[in-house]
Amino acid sequence: QVSAQILAFFSLLLLAAQRKEIDAVLEPFLLSPETLREVKNKMRTELEYGLKRETQGSATVKMLPTYVCGTPDGTEKGKFLALDLGGTNFRVLLVKIRSGRRKSVRMYNKIFAIPLEIMQGTGEELFDHIVHCIADFLEYMGIKGARLPLGFTFSFPCKQASIDKGTLVGWTKGFKATDCEGEDVVDMLREAIKRRNEFDLDIVAVVNDTVGTMMTCGYEDPNCEIGLIAGTGSNVCYMEDMKNIEIVEGNEGKMCINTEWGGFGDNGCIDNIRTEYDKEVDEGSLNPGKQRYEKMTSGMYLGEIVRQILIDLTKRGLLFRGQISESLRKRGIFETKFLSQIESDRLALLQVRQILQQLGLDSTCEDSIIVKEVCGAVSRRAAQLCGAGLAAIVEKKRENRGVEHLQITVGVDGTLYKLHPHFSRVLQETVKELAPWCDVTFMLSEDGSGKGAALITAVAKRLRNIDKYLYAMRLSDETLIDIMARFRREMKNGLSRDFNPTATVKMLPTFVRSIPDGSEKGDFIALDLGGSYFRILRVKVSHEKKQTVQMESEIYNTPEDIMHGSGTRLFDHVAECLGDFMEKQQIKDKKLPVGFTFSFPCRQSKLDEGVLITWTKRFKASGVEGADVVKLLNRAIKKRGDYDADIMAVVNDTVGTMMTCGFDDQRCEVGLIIGTGTNACYMEEMRHIDLVEGDEGRMCINTEWGAFGDDGSLEDIRTEFDREIDRGSLNPGKQLFEKMVSGLYMGELVRLILVKMAKEGLLFEGRITPELLTKGKFETKHVSAIEKSKEGLSKAKDILTRLGVEPSHEDCVAVQHVCTIVSFRSANLVAATLGAILCQLRDNKGVGRLRTTVGVDGSLYKMHPQYARRLHKTTRRLVPDSDVRFLLSESGSGKGAAMVTAVAYRLAEQHRGG
Ligand code: BG6
Numbered sequence: 001q002v003s004a005q006i007l008a009f010f011s012l013l014l015l016a017a018q019r020k021e022i023d024a025v026l027e028p029f030l031l032s033p034e035t036l037r038e039v040k041n042k043m044r045t046e047l048e049y050g051l052k053r054e055t056q057g058s059a060t061v062k063m064l065p066t067y068v069c070g071t072p073d074g075t076e077k078g079k080f081l082a083l084d085l086g087g088t089n090f091r092v093l094l095v096k097i098r099s100g101r102r103k104s105v106r107m108y109n110k111i112f113a114i115p116l117e118i119m120q121g122t123g124e125e126l127f128d129h130i131v132h133c134i135a136d137f138l139e140y141m142g143i144k145g146a147r148l149p150l151g152f153t154f155s156f157p158c159k160q161a162s163i164d165k166g167t168l169v170g171w172t173k174g175f176k177a178t179d180c181e182g183e184d185v186v187d188m189l190r191e192a193i194k195r196r197n198e199f200d201l202d203i204v205a206v207v208n209d210t211v212g213t214m215m216t217c218g219y220e221d222p223n224c225e226i227g228l229i230a231g232t233g234s235n236v237c238y239m240e241d242m243k244n245i246e247i248v249e250g251n252e253g254k255m256c257i258n259t260e261w262g263g264f265g266d267n268g269c270i271d272n273i274r275t276e277y278d279k280e281v282d283e284g285s286l287n288p289g290k291q292r293y294e295k296m297t298s299g300m301y302l303g304e305i306v307r308q309i310l311i312d313l314t315k316r317g318l319l320f321r322g323q324i325s326e327s328l329r330k331r332g333i334f335e336t337k338f339l340s341q342i343e344s345d346r347l348a349l350l351q352v353r354q355i356l357q358q359l360g361l362d363s364t365c366e367d368s369i370i371v372k373e374v375c376g377a378v379s380r381r382a383a384q385l386c387g388a389g390l391a392a393i394v395e396k397k398r399e400n401r402g403v404e405h406l407q408i409t410v411g412v413d414g415t416l417y418k419l420h421p422h423f424s425r426v427l428q429e430t431v432k433e434l435a436p437w438c439d440v441t442f443m444l445s446e447d448g449s450g451k452g453a454a455l456i457t458a459v460a461k462r463l464r465n466i467d468k469y470l471y472a473m474r475l476s477d478e479t480l481i482d483i484m485a486r487f488r489r490e491m492k493n494g495l496s497r498d499f500n501p502t503a504t505v506k507m508l509p510t511f512v513r514s515i516p517d518g519s520e521k522g523d524f525i526a527l528d529l530g531g532s533y534f535r536i537l538r539v540k541v542s543h544e545k546k547q548t549v550q551m552e553s554e555i556y557n558t559p560e561d562i563m564h565g566s567g568t569r570l571f572d573h574v575a576e577c578l579g580d581f582m583e584k585q586q587i588k589d590k591k592l593p594v595g596f597t598f599s600f601p602c603r604q605s606k607l608d609e610g611v612l613i614t615w616t617k618r619f620k621a622s623g624v625e626g627a628d629v630v631k632l633l634n635r636a637i638k639k640r641g642d643y644d645a646d647i648m649a650v651v652n653d654t655v656g657t658m659m660t661c662g663f664d665d666q667r668c669e670v671g672l673i674i675g676t677g678t679n680a681c682y683m684e685e686m687r688h689i690d691l692v693e694g695d696e697g698r699m700c701i702n703t704e705w706g707a708f709g710d711d712g713s714l715e716d717i718r719t720e721f722d723r724e725i726d727r728g729s730l731n732p733g734k735q736l737f738e739k740m741v742s743g744l745y746m747g748e749l750v751r752l753i754l755v756k757m758a759k760e761g762l763l764f765e766g767r768i769t770p771e772l773l774t775k776g777k778f779e780t781k782h783v784s785a786i787e788k789s790k791e792g793l794s795k796a797k798d799i800l801t802r803l804g805v806e807p808s809h810e811d812c813v814a815v816q817h818v819c820t821i822v823s824f825r826s827a828n829l830v831a832a833t834l835g836a837i838l839c840q841l842r843d844n845k846g847v848g849r850l851r852t853t854v855g856v857d858g859s860l861y862k863m864h865p866q867y868a869r870r871l872h873k874t875t876r877r878l879v880p881d882s883d884v885r886f887l888l889s890e891s892g893s894g895k896g897a898a899m900v901t902a903v904a905y906r907l908a909e910q911h912r913g914g
Pocket residue numbers: 084085086087088089153155209229230231232233299413414415416445447448449450
């Protein structure tokens with residue numbers, strides 16, 4: 001307080017004219033509340049641009065995905081190496097993390113210098129130097145032989161495609177080494193380690209300092225979802241909802257976004273508040289025109305702005321007796337620490353003069369007052385601008401959470417924030433002012449980014465082990481596009497007369513020529529055999545004013561010994577159930593038309609004939625393959641003699657589904673099943689169907705895509721687990737695509753993976769239980785439960801506990817990850833084959849953009865919490881020039897089968913009548 005008075009006193013001594021001129025120079029540094037609000041709003045706009053696919057390329061705030069998907073949960077453990085490059089100090093650290101009740105982090109670190117000529121030399125020199133320092137540290141700690149996992153804090157903008165890859169977008173701050181921009185810095189580090197050939201490291205994660213800081217603070221406070229750096233540079237990261245990050249796949253959960261807000265204003269949007277001094281500083285920097293916001297807010301530049309102002313004031317004769325000294329000409333003399341000292345309230349003017357003296361600036365008392373004032377204006381503006389930016393982030397978080405009042409913690413680090421006497425206060429006041437509905441706690445990071453980087457490394461290593469394990473199951477878009485092309489060829493072969501006999505994808509004509517047109521009516525029976533349930537339905541379609549459908553149905557058991565016994569027994573069973581149903585409906589005396597949904601591949605030469613090509617899924621009754629199922633069923637009914645039935649149509653479940661959905665949406669021309677099995681049908685042009693006479697109009701083709709790959713064409717993407725599933729199935733060597741995709745196999749696929757991982761000690765601490773070893777114990781419905789976004793982990797715990805293993809939290813996370821990989825692969829594969837069908841439809845119609853509806857059914861699609869969304873998203877990505885509506889079939893294939901039967905019945909009646 002005393003010094004403030006002295007300051008006031010001396011200020012009076014300044015000549016009024018001088019005073020006026022100095023005020024005029026500093027005036028542009030005073031930002032009104034409106035201006036700050038405007039900055040906040042502009043920042044908010046830029047954040048959105050950076051997140052959107054279309055605007056992201058030209059956005060100045062780059063919003064880089066970091067592939068860090070959660071904050072620490074206390075289960076992290078292990079021994080890690082961390083590098084921390086890009087701030088004031090370059091550090092190498094050893095971090096030991098203990099989990100559980102005695103959770104703790106111990107760190108050992110050493111600071112190394114990076115000479116200027118290396119910061120601005122060649123990339124190879126820079127990375128060789130880094131590796132030299134690591135070697136020194138390992139030696140010093142006596143751990144040269146251990147191949148430790150490493151987390152690399154690299155405080156520059158990096159484009160990441162995974163946690164362990166980071167392509168340098170552009171150097172910022174004081175670095176400018178050649179041949180690094182556009183390169184993967186992890187590769188560069190790896191190569192430098194190889195060149196030295198003295199030790200090896202496992203580079204697991206590359207992390208921005210903001211992210212490291214958020215994680216360091218997040219370890220203590222789970223509410224910390226923002227990381228702020230106000231140091232040499234200026235930047236922020238925060239946890240964003242995946243659904244808002246358009247350039248990254250997936251919609252569930254969150255991912256940390258490194259905003260790189262330092263680039264804010266590079267498009268000129270804050271030029272109205274940039275002063276000539278800011279422009280001067282920019283021009284003299286290593287990256288002119290770039291990082292304009294950073295250059296107004298961070299430690300590396302504030303001193304420079306001050307220096308430019310002082311030069312100007314000296315030129316005007318207001319300072320240093322009008323003499324620009326050698327020292328004042330030196331770039332970078334005002335480091336953050338000097339700035340902080342000069343501005344300290346506790347410092348007497350004499351001491352300020354001493355500091356200036358140290359910097360080689362000979363000052364009078366008046367001079368020192370002016371210098372202090374200039375520093376104050378520059379740093380205050382920096383803190384306010386930073387606060388305005390942060391308010392935009394906080395506001396976005398509040399909107400994401402959909403709350404009126406947000407409580408959030410911001411983890412902060414950086415020399416400016418830590419050392420400057422006023423910066424943090426002004427920053428916090430500004431945030432409060434501009435985001436009054438948010439309660440923001442600022443938490444100073446005590447341990448630097450290294451700790452956070454190690455925590456990230458711990459999680460990444462755990463998941464990477466799984467990813468490495470299941471690497472072959474993670475299909476890139478490139479692979480999917482390739483699969484799409486392969487399937488397109490298969491379709492072509494199946495349709496052609498010459499190739500059909502040897503084609504694996506059979507492309508079966510169904511003799512269904514159109515979707516319902518609204519004129520169907522009558523009273524029908526539908527049988528629905530082949531999915532999870534055997535159903536019999538009565539479907540009444542009436543036509544008063546508008547078409548209405550009334551349905552009643554009954555589910556019948558089909559015991560395994562019947563599915564696997566003789567064909568005669570199976571059809572006797574079907575006939576018996578039908579008799580029971582008619583009895584209940586009191587229609588035993590009627591001869592109602594019957595539509596038979598038979599969800600297996602059948603060759604048809606007309607609607608009411610279906611020769612089973614081969615059993616699939618759960619069925620394996622003898623003597624049916626090669627026979628007409630309509631005849632077999634008729635025979636069984638005749639044998640009973642207690643009722644009669646008129647089987648008018650056999651339809652595949654895909655066809656039934658397409659017809660069911662076509663009833664509600666005339667545009668529906670694809671039927672898709674993702675249930676016990678998987679398959680699709682679609683409306684093909686007659687002229688493309690060699691196997692059926694005639695070129696006019698269209699016919700529905702049952703693709704039987706489950707058999708895709710049976711000729712070895714998917715071997716490159718099948719895994720050992722897929723082969724094991726196949727070996728243990730009822731139909732080895734067949735339906736290979738189906739076995740990678742559908743519900744009958746998915747749970748088992750996960751089980752096989754878990755068993756192997758447990759055997760290798762990657763799960764359950766190596767414990768394997770008899771339940772876990774039992775085929776079928778892990779079901780597809782369990783996969784669905786575990787992938788629920790909220791209760792998923794607790795479900796995992798229940799399910800695994802029931803299998804006799806005592807899972808740790810880590811185990812649950814890992815198992816959830818396995819489930820995600822397996823179910824994601826399934827959705828991706830279906831997107832590829834469906835994509836091929838959509839392309840075929842588009843080409844058939846000769847349109848640039850396809851508009852169509854896909855009718856969908858099946859337990860996996862319906863029950864899995866994420867499946868449908870993933871499928872839709874990938875399909876739209878693979879076939880961008882399309883507007884596809886996915887329509888869930890609400891009433892099963894039975895309704896559609898009745899529609900087909902109605903048309904057949906009408907035609908038959910006309911025939912009889914005519
Ligand atoms: C430290 C981090 O805590 O903060 C550094 O460990 C980071 O990596 C730094 O760059 C930011 O501060 P400064 O002031 O050193 O740039």
